[in-house]
Amino acid sequence: xNLPPLIQAFVLHFGEMGSxxxxxxxxGQIYALLYVSPAPLNADQIVEALGVSxxxxxxxxxxxxxxxxxxxxxxxxxxRDHFTTPGDVWEILRVLAEERKKREVDPTLSxxxxxxxxxxxxxxxxxxxxxxxxMHGLIEQLTNWYDDVKRLEAERLAQxxxxxxxxxxxxxxxxxxxxxxxxxxxx
Amino acid sequence: xNLPPLIQAFVLHFGEMGSxxxxxxxxGQIYALLYVSPAPLNADQIVEALGVSxxxxxxxxxxxxxxxxxxxxxxxxxxRDHFTTPGDVWEILRVLAEERKKREVDPTLSxxxxxxxxxxxxxxxxxxxxxxxxMHGLIEQLTNWYDDVKRLEAERLAQxxxxxxxxxxxxxxxxxxxxxxxxxxxx
DNA sequence: CTGGATTTTCAGAAATTACTGAAACTTCAG
DNA sequence: CTGAAGTTTCAGTAATTTCTGAAAATCCAG
Numbered sequence: 001x002n003l004p005p006l007i008q009a010f011v012l013h014f015g016e017m018g019s020x021x022x023x024x025x026x027x028g029q030i031y032a033l034l035y036v037s038p039a040p041l042n043a044d045q046i047v048e049a050l051g052v053s054x055x056x057x058x059x060x061x062x063x064x065x066x067x068x069x070x071x072x073x074x075x076x077x078x079x080r081d082h083f084t085t086p087g088d089v090w091e092i093l094r095v096l097a098e099e100r101k102k103r104e105v106d107p108t109l110s111x112x113x114x115x116x117x118x119x120x121x122x123x124x125x126x127x128x129x130x131x132x133x134x135m136h137g138l139i140e141q142l143t144n145w146y147d148d149v150k151r152l153e154a155e156r157l158a159q160x161x162x163x164x165x166x167x168x169x170x171x172x173x174x175x176x177x178x179x180x181x182x183x184x185x186x187x
Numbered sequence: 188x189n190l191p192p193l194i195q196a197f198v199l200h201f202g203e204m205g206s207x208x209x210x211x212x213x214x215g216q217i218y219a220l221l222y223v224s225p226a227p228l229n230a231d232q233i234v235e236a237l238g239v240s241x242x243x244x245x246x247x248x249x250x251x252x253x254x255x256x257x258x259x260x261x262x263x264x265x266x267r268d269h270f271t272t273p274g275d276v277w278e279i280l281r282v283l284a285e286e287r288k289k290r291e292v293d294p295t296l297s298x299x300x301x302x303x304x305x306x307x308x309x310x311x312x313x314x315x316x317x318x319x320x321x322m323h324g325l326i327e328q329l330t331n332w333y334d335d336v337k338r339l340e341a342e343r344l345a346q347x348x349x350x351x352x353x354x355x356x357x358x359x360x361x362x363x364x365x366x367x368x369x370x371x372x373x374x
Numbered sequence: 375c376t377g378g379a380t381t382t383t384c385a386g387a388a389a390t391t392a393c394t395g396a397a398a399c400t401t402c403a404g
Numbered sequence: 405c406t407g408a409a410g411t412t413t414c415a416g417t418a419a420t421t422t423c424t425g426a427a428a429a430t431c432c433a434g
Contacts (some may be wrong), residue, residue, distance in 0.1 A: 006302055006312045010319060013298045019390095020291050024422060035322075036315035043381075053424045058382060066305075071296035079432080080380065089325040104207055106251030111200045115193055125193045134195060138276040142346050150349030156355050161328050167354060168197055168343050206420095230411080266402075266411065275393045287389060370432060 001051045007036055026052055027060045031069055031085065040082035060088060068095045071083075090154035101146065112136040144180070150162040188238045192222055209290075212235070214238055214247045218256055218272065227269035229262040255282045277341035288333065292326060299323040 001006060011032040018028025029050050034041060041049075046057045064070035069092070070083045086092050090179060112132050120126040149157070160167065188195060198219040205215030216237050221228060228236075235245045248270060251257035256279070259269045273279050297320050307313040336344070347354065 004309060004312050004315075005208070006307060007306055007315045009302055010315065013295065017291070017295060022207055022209060037319045038311065038314045055425075056326060056423055089321045093325060093329075101243065102202070108200065111196070115196055118193060122191060124225065125191050127225045128191075128194045128197065131223045136275045137278060141345065143279075145348040145351050152352055152355055158328065159358065160355060161332040163358065164332050165339055165353065167358070168339055169346060171346065171350065171354070242395075243393055328423075
């Protein structure tokens with residue numbers, strides 16, 4: 001690997017983290033490299049930069065495309081495919097959330113649904129099913145919230161983030177106003 | 188493995204998912220088993236239920252304890268350690284979020300901070316640093332929000348979830364009221 | 375078509391990670 | 405203390421995942 005020290009440190013870190021993340025080292029490194037690169041890179045440039053085999057890069061790029069984290073860009077007068085990452089970090093967040101949900105949450109949700117349909121054959125199973133129902137309920141609440149919130153634009157989402165838990169107070173206050181309103185009507 | 192079919196299906200699924208989740212099969216299975224079990228289990232019962240080696244269970248339990256996902260419970264008149272999972276699913280969510288943040292986010296945040304301190308040695312590095320700053324900014328916003336929100340109790344958190352993106356509208360409306368208020372003061 | 379440039383596939387090698395059984399260690403009742 | 409019950413450690417093996425180089429496939433200019 002032959003990269004400026006700052007970039008190399010970043011790339012190596014993403015390689016390391018890759019394993020905690022369910023992607024392999026090379027994929028992590030390729031992503032990091034594309035992310036900080038000022039211009040789209042082709043496979044050979046990546047090979048050169050990271051010092052891994054051509055085929056490894058090919059597979060890595062393919063996986064990143066599967067995650068929508070590497071975007072092929074056509075560079076004029078060059079037959080080779082060049083790749084970038086989505087530019088906006090909010091967009092990246094969105095893509096990551098979407099893909100991780102698809103891989104890590106959705107399968108569990110569907111297994112739970114299936115298991116909850118079955119009739120328990122014993123007290124033990126009845127209890128287990130109750131626990132599964134709890135889990136299912138939580139996941140469903142979370143994914144509904146996510147489906148709802150993901151449609152907000154980055155800017156508005158950022159606003160909400162900035163509010164943090166103060167949003168809770170706001171909701172509380174509004175509750176009061178609303179119930180006050182109701183009270184008035186009733187009177 | 189010798190378990191009621193419903194429970195077995197659940198346990199096997201968690202084993203499978205384990206790998207997408209950065210934990211290994213056995214750990215996933217142990218967790219699932221404890222989660223649906225009506226009473227705390229000791230290591231031998233887990234060995235029996237899952238058909239894996241005693242030492243494997245020992246290591247698995249230890250890892251789950253590290254995640255705060257297996258809690259040792261003392262059963263009277265029994266020297267052996269018994270284990271459960273946190274009972275409330277919201278509590279589990281909290282624990283998971285906390286641990287994953289610690290393992291997956293915090294290290295990156297600290298590497299980014301460190302790299303952002305260094306002086307770029309070239310235009311290329313300057314650009315890379317800008318990208319890192321973007322990423323750092325996003326992660327910091329997210330973790331600040333998380334630190335803030337995690338203090339809410341389960342119930343209030345559930346309320347917020349239920350609101351979903353409607354919260355955005357609420358914020359918008361409140362903005363208007365506030366700016367209206369300001370306008371009045373200025374006049 | 376043909377042939378060179380490029381990418382993908384894939385079988386096996388290399389590396390990593392998970393699992394086991396045996397041995398070491400810990401704990402505590404008697 | 406002693407030893408039986410229980411737990412952890414660890415070296416070696418098994419299983420899995422990642423990586424490579426060579427070969428096959430694709431793509432397109434001429």
